[in-house]
Amino acid sequence: MSRLNVELPGLSMRNPIMPASGCFGFGKEYANYYDLELLGAIAIKATTAEARFGNPTPRVAETTAGMLNAIGLQNPGLEGVMTNELPWLEKFDVPIVANVAGTEIADYVETTAKLSKIKNVHAIELNISCPNVKKGGITFGTVPEIAAELTKEVKNVSAVPVYVKLSPNVADIVEIAKAVERAGADGLSMINTLLGMKIDLRRRKPILSNGYGGLSGPAIKPVAIRMIHQVSQVVDIPIIGMGGIQTAEDVVEFMLAGASAVAVGTANFTDPYVCPTIIEELPSLLDELGVEHITDLIGGSYKTCNVHS
Amino acid sequence: MSRLNVELPGLSMRNPIMPASGCFGFGKEYANYYDLELLGAIAIKATTAEARFGNPTPRVAETTAGMLNAIGLQNPGLEGVMTNELPWLEKFDVPIVANVAGTEIADYVETTAKLSKIKNVHAIELNISCPNVKKGGITFGTVPEIAAELTKEVKNVSAVPVYVKLSPNVADIVEIAKAVERAGADGLSMINTLLGMKIDLRRRKPILSNGYGGLSGPAIKPVAIRMIHQVSQVVDIPIIGMGGIQTAEDVVEFMLAGASAVAVGTANFTDPYVCPTIIEELPSLLDELGVEHITDLIGGSYKTCNVHS
Amino acid sequence: MIKKDWLKINHHETIAANIMELKCSGPLVKQMTQPGQFLHLRVDTSDDLLLRRPISICDVDLEEETVTMLYRVEGKGTKRLSSKQIGEKIDVLGPLGNGFPLEATERGETALLVGGGIGVPPLYNLSKQLKKRGVHVIHVLGFQSKENVFYEKEFLELGETYVVTVDGTYGEKGFVTDVIKEKHLSFDTMYTCGPTPMLSALQNAYSDRRLFLSLEERMGCGVGACFACVCHVVGDETGTKYRKVCTDGPVFPVGEVVL
């Protein structure tokens, strides 16, 4: 009897835990640490149409309870991912979420069209935190109309459900969420990183060679919880929650806020075993909280009907 | 010979350190801990036209390297502040920054008109992170046009320079900053808190009775540094920087990012002596960094002319 | 006058289920004269826990400059505090707030001290000081269950002591209010600290008596500057009057604030 399984569009997950995109490569490295089939799903690193080297190093900086990254979407490109990475993952019975990035709509469309047809890709995660070169560098994810247009075009070509990964760097996350839902998104992933910076006092220069980078880790958790709480009450599509998750308690908090599953990013760096540890600890935490099935938690902070008290 | 003094519109500060609004009451409490004249300035708690009790408790929650607050702008109202709080502060030779909040433009105008004429009020800080009731609850600080309109109206009546305190909960902080500069702001304060939430797993309810609250503390520092770095390069008015400052090193980082002075908020709760401690530590840190006068640091992360290397 | 210092841990042990007894010393203790005041502890210096934890003064030895605190291991902060070893130092701000008024009870009168759970500790030094002033003290201490009971012996040494457990596994069964009625305890002044439902029950039953209640609220600064810990004032029609638990309280006379 499973108490942890979660059914989401395209993703039949044995538990709600997946490593977050960009924090788990294409799975090979952590496969040296544990059996990847323990995971509910795997979100692989962002894939772009062409191979990319990314930004110059340093690409990471530590901040209080967080980290900044400016990897710059390094990846082997669509061809590389299809020929080298995804086939290797086939031996694991675990659904893959393919994260797709680009600099214009055509990139996303091309990449999605091809990736979504690969056997073990069960869902596409649209990374809309990238700047749109055609629109003068405005980030896709900050303008509802642009986010919606991108979603629609990608949905047209995708063979699997599409999750749109929202950027938290906006004034009104609800507006964006509703726009992509209307445009056909099957689910949402939230949140991506907050834009941040750290300066080296002695060199008087940013630590990241790119200047700005994405802030992740427990520092941003309250922002993620708030956004998921806002959005989950007004959309009808499920949310994969992320942002600072480190423990089973964090997972419960995200689900109470309205997430249907979660992704763990930065915490993999602190502890490579964090995902299986969380999965192992969940059942006893559910016992302690008097929860039978993990899905009973979803939206529990506003859905009174679920509360056992 | 002072190495720490900073001259800003309306504010002749003996050092760049002021306690942040809302974290220092009206000065009375911390006056039991140290001489308030050690400070560069004091930003007093937000004043509204009418007295307010604020939100029900709990009003604070701790998060990793941060805290959430939903005080709800409790304050004795314009009359109370003018008759009880400001006169008491007169005995200290330290400039006061009066933080002004409201729910519609008329509130801000009324409060500023009166407060700005009080002898020891040297500057007004406009808290534009409040929801505008007349515009359906949209936060003043998230729409450039509304922020600009508010700034202009307030400038019209203010007898002292006006600093506009920006909300970080926006997609494009530069746009807002430019709009309020054009509308006549004499300076900027940034950043206010990020909107966040924390949920109690057992009660399944937000810890704050208000649900959402403002995230402050070191968790948000990278966001503050990034925004100040972005804005200071494109505006000609000075910036009072804040968000997670705890140490003299943090002050230097904010000034390198482009702040001309700083405010210390949450850290007062961790250590009531934090402001005088920072002030005391600054000179030796300047020595270590080879900086003669603290103002040489301003914008040092992008102004190469200032670098001694 | 110093208000914050590093106290050295002399003693740290578990005395009941999840309840630790912590003794530490330093010159700051000299100022801890008022029972019912609290200390604001920084549990460690890492930056993930920013807020201090308010913990009541349970007892002080002014000669030895030693203060005793009893605390329940609850969340992140008290868990981390519980790992501190003898010899380590801890950053203490205080004493803060207004404690129990000793002068409210005259020599020869009887004071009833009613504590619930982790509200029991501040009553201990209060009882000692009242007794020293010639006040007759009676204690009613309520706990969840047998395993949670602490300091019974210590209170017994000062006077009559009734222990009550909700589940009846130790002492009387029920709530503190039950015992006060059943035992017909009479008193001139009542001092109490404990969970809000207990305080409300006592307030309802004894609103016409000399009753002092110690409140709990989540705090930011602990010194009166942040307005985190306010409560409404009884009978205030404007709804804007307030008291701060950290500086006006934590102890209030009955009828002053809304619980």
Place this chain on the structure above:
Amino acid sequence: MIKKDWLKINHHETIAANIMELKCSGPLVKQMTQPGQFLHLRVDTSDDLLLRRPISICDVDLEEETVTMLYRVEGKGTKRLSSKQIGEKIDVLGPLGNGFPLEATERGETALLVGGGIGVPPLYNLSKQLKKRGVHVIHVLGFQSKENVFYEKEFLELGETYVVTVDGTYGEKGFVTDVIKEKHLSFDTMYTCGPTPMLSALQNAYSDRRLFLSLEERMGCGVGACFACVCHVVGDETGTKYRKVCTDGPVFPVGEVVL
């Protein structure tokens, strides 16, 4: 196979200005067989420092299951590490990466080991292992100043050792490259670890020799998953080829990666 464990601190002391020697033990040490590999340390369990710190293996005693690390107290993490006491445990991930190839030098040949500052430590176990294989070892160790010099005696016990300081306050004055030239040191293989400018100078001077360089880069995961620590590949026209310092390195043969 375990890859992460809590090692117990046996020894922790300052051996030069800001340089600490840390020895700890546990079964994980059994796997630390390759000189030049590194350990990824979690300096403590509070949540304000999320990233692990990469520290080289300086020496191992496989029998005693003890590993020695030398580190410089730099920023927040190493400062906090330096306060750990004997008996405390520390969370160690590793050994990670590809170390120095012992087999690149044949019995009877000469290896020149060139270290700069905090790049010196990994050369110590390398030297020991090379010597055990019958290789003749020569060491050139560069430091800023006299107060920064460490492990001279330890290296001397293994073979010829030249210490160089930038300011000339100890040993030869100048850079490691100066000494190599002035002393006409000849070698079959050179192994080096130190600051990038030093590595570049050696690479430029000895690009046609058997030379292995250990690189440093800021890391996220340390295991190859995050792409934080990449470097370009020499001669790659596409600009998209890379090596990861954490898994492909930290040791690379000369000419493989762009410094």
